[in-house]
Amino acid sequence: MAGVAVVDVAARQVHTFSPTWGLDHGPLPTALARWAMRKGHTPFLVIGRGPIAGAPVVGGQVASITGISPLAPVLTEAKVEGRLARGLRRLGLDAVVIYGHSADPVAVQLSAGSPAQQAAKQPGQQQDNSHKARALDAVLLDGEFLDASEYVDSEVFGTDSLLREGPDDVVITTGSRGMAGHPAASIVTNCGFPTSQGGLGAVCGQLGLKAIVLREGGVELAATALESDITTRYRESIDTNPLAQSERDYPGFGLWPSQGALGYASSDGFSGQPVAGLVDFDAKAFMPFAVDDGEDACPGCPQSCLKSFHIDGSKPVDGGRVHQLGIAALASQSNVTDPKELVEFNSLCHDWGVEHLAAEEALRSHNTSRPAEASTGPLADRLASALEEKPLGSGLDERVKAMVIPPFDPRANQGLAVGYALNPTGPRYDVFEHDIDFDPAGVGPERSEVGADLGIPAGGLPMGTLDSRRHDSIVSLWLLWSGMDALGVCEYAGPPTRELSTDDVVALANQYLPDQVTRTDIDRWGLLRLGMLRDANQRLGIASDSDRLPERFFSQPLPAGPLTGSVIDRAEFQDATEYVRKALSWTTDGVDPGSDLAAALSRVDSHLDEELSEVTTEVMATEVMTTRGNK
Template identity: 35%
Template sequence: MQKILVIDLLNRTSSNFDWEFSEVGTGLLGTLLLDIFHDIDGDSPIVIAGGAISGVPAVGLAVAYVVGHSPQSGGIVESKIEGRLASSLRYLDLAAIVIRNISRNRVAIKIRTGLKIDFIEVENLFGHNIRESNSWFRSHEEGNFVLGTVGTPGDYGLANASIVFDDGFPTSSGGLGADFGKRLLKIIALEFGQVDVSADVKAISDAYEIRIPGNPLTLSEYKSPGMGVWPVDPGLPGYLGAHNFTTDISPAVTQFDSSKILSFVHVEQNFCVGCPQSCLKRIGLGEVNGNSSILHQQAFPIWFSQLGIADVNGAMTFNESCHVAGIEHASAGNMLAFLAQTSKEMEFGDSKLALRLLNSWQINPKTFPGGTGKLLDATTSENASAMMHVKGIPMPPWDPRGTQGLGLIMAINPSGPRYDVVEHDIDFDLTNYPAFTRESTLSASKKYGIPSTGFSSDNLGASKVLAMLSLWQLWSAMDSLGVCTYAGPPTRELTESHILELFHSITSSSLDLEKFLFLGKLRIEAQQSFNSKVKVSEKLNTLPQIFFDQPIKSGPSEGKKIDRQEFEDAKQLVYEASGWSNRGVPVGNTMVSKEYLRLRNLVKVRIDK
């Protein structure tokens, strides 16, 4: 049976308890533990969560989550981590790790099989980047470990800091690296080893691999240069944000040719253990320094489109530098775009200025405008409207005016504007984006309220809003079990039936579609309840004003902007359908809220023992 490991940094102690709730994993498990320990300690822990099926070497299961209390929003934040982390948790028989309190000295935690834990003094690593810190650890400690490390921004507790796992798998937003920094936690090292897989589970993965070529979306992720490049190649005015969302398409995007990236793809290997999808690629200059060249999905859209920079070498340097420094790609990119719009420090299209600023933020993190790593601390009343954020968390580079369903869910989502919070509108729009909409996707989405004719990306009609809510709950269900949405329904080749089959084959427990989707509702309810508890204002569930004021000037969504009243009505429709008040507060009398309270009480009893 898997265990929950609780580590007390102040007292250098640990405890554990059995985890018997096989259907509660990753994002839901992390939220649950964050919520309970927040009440116990009067302060929030940071949680690294796997689960009952997370980490099994099979299609879509190389997913773990880091969940914490964001210094950017003041509410919950979570980040999906691909790669080996989930497998390492499984190898150690851990469903999750809860890290409490603050260490007296800077420390690294090493966790080995049998839950043997070492606390290693690493004050000497203060001010060292990810690459230097990991190199030191590997030279001093024997064995194969997955390392989660913060760089200099994390050491200083800056809100733009990421935790980078295995050199190239970072927390994407919310400032989770600052949480490690405030605890004086430099590295967490999890022993890694082989995890067995049954013949039944392997058969599902093998069958998925055979289906990859028949699905243009899965094939585009599988083939080089991979999923981090495709949003830039077609451009798509109204979908991809350009020049801090002030224009429709950047000249750097129109000039972009993804085939020119192929010569920079160094390693085509399966970073996500056992998953045949192989989305992630190392893309870099010259001899690649380990995983730091793994292309983050936001890096190229930020560089070529939001910053309008055509320099391919600079794009790869930007991606790798953020990994090495331990700074969020989105925080760095949004700040650069803000400066390009509002100051003389940066210009759209200028690679040298961008890299010079990024380098200065690596060397001296407090030169990041505002000095705290918080985007809003760099603004004034005159220029605040140019900072693209939701709840203080950086906006990803996808334009809500042309993808209004995505924009709505990003605004409401308790953990901020995750670009992977829900499937994007363009996959259901036969009129504006026929190249991206497949009849099989529409057919598979009928149960979620998607009509056979699809829907327009650039509106917020009531039936579409309810369909987007159902799709959000579907992806939340995958986030609750530990299934990668980049392999899952309704657009990829891992269907709901396959997920339920995987769950049964791995756990020997049964889970039907209704209960599976209920998990998605439960996770969203838990996160919204936490935000209500820590008093995150509902007024923050909105989008930057530019999306309501300035229309798109070209492309399939020409003339479109978000209607403020439609947006507010859409929010209220989501709140009502979710059983929340008109201020987005769970009212506590729904089946979902009652089940969350029951589950929370059961787990609290186990912790108290």
């Protein structure tokens, strides 16, 4: 059983129910997004987690927010770290579906039922920390609708401060631009954990939804013996893994540019030039702005990747969280060298609820069109002007599926480039492990066999290549990481290059799922998840010409650095994309209608239609609904 809340903001109703669900039906949040789309419940958002997500274990704090992007008719799924997964889990929720349109701006508050209600639950429904079914037990839920008209134009930090009642509250909101439908708008959780692509903040505006609040309370989460053992082993092994160590130690993995990254990192608007913003980048220069050590970012995870930096100590600590797509993009792509300006940019994006990549692209385009204004005036004024003048930055021709390309150059990362082009939800930079982590020139001999069980040849694969040696690894890595997305395991702790092993992931899955799980199951769930997304976007009209990269990556070789001359060969790209599509049971536009995958998708949709048949009825025994005015 799973816990789901369906929120109709137009009718001011919250339905709670517990469908019979397992991962053989695919990840529940993705299935619910398909259901909302097929039933015409647009606009919609699905906030959800996998069965491991939210548990107090290394790599367990990752959730997703899914909706149809306003940039293009693409079903977009964004990963969100931090406390969101734990907040859902404590309320017994695997997913929250929100649809409809509220004429008056509204905030939705979900909280555990009163202690008396919880005590009245039927015997056998109490939480049992020793039993695998505990992940699926739902607590009683109260839902409230709050009038948000007085703070509809507030930014993220102000809205969070207004709605927050306790430190463990989870506040999910967008800024004024999201409510106005800006295509660069993000949805931000707890001030510093944003959606990074797809303009999903604008969906909040379409819904009339200013915020969703998950109140602290519900089930207390204590680590099981297995979780404690896996986390302890991981913590003790970090120092033996240079990649994991670089993520844990200051200044953290969000400040990764360096001269050695030239070619791997994009620079100067993908020109590939060795600009100062990349080659002179000094991560240690940011240390005067560090405000915490990251331990509280993702509870229970010793990796502590997401450090926080601020120039203003009055701002929320989480409002300074540095992700890989934030400061690095502005430094390398726009050639900004001032650490103070870079830290301010990161915080402004969190506060305004705008995507870092889209904001950087808009600034770069604005600077090109108005060079006299490029370096004058406060950053906030320049960024506001850029977002107004260049809401789509340099234009859709420089994007993939209408979304900004992450700052990792496809000409060096040619395996990742295939992921950029084919990924159904847009060019995710973490769709699978980057090419650099298997490059013989960049890994020591003690790690040269990493990925051997995932199609990486002995000795590794050099960057800047896309011949047939790479084909199997693209498929294997993608299925593994998609399977981890389905389970709710963060890739930044996971296999093959960090210290959480596939055996650990299988063991955790067996703790939470009723049937025996094997390594093969993870790949199968990964395939089903990707197929669900691919098929959904075919229904939305996304055709094969969306599986593309901008022309420059095929015709403009990298001009400098160790990969000078690297360019994507068109024939090799075509061969690789055809190989991957065939392995995933895809056609050029969607899913092969005669495949086992297509049959599985049909079963998923039928099962969910049956499980949710009562949601559309006017009265439900499980319905809870209250409405109140301003907080």
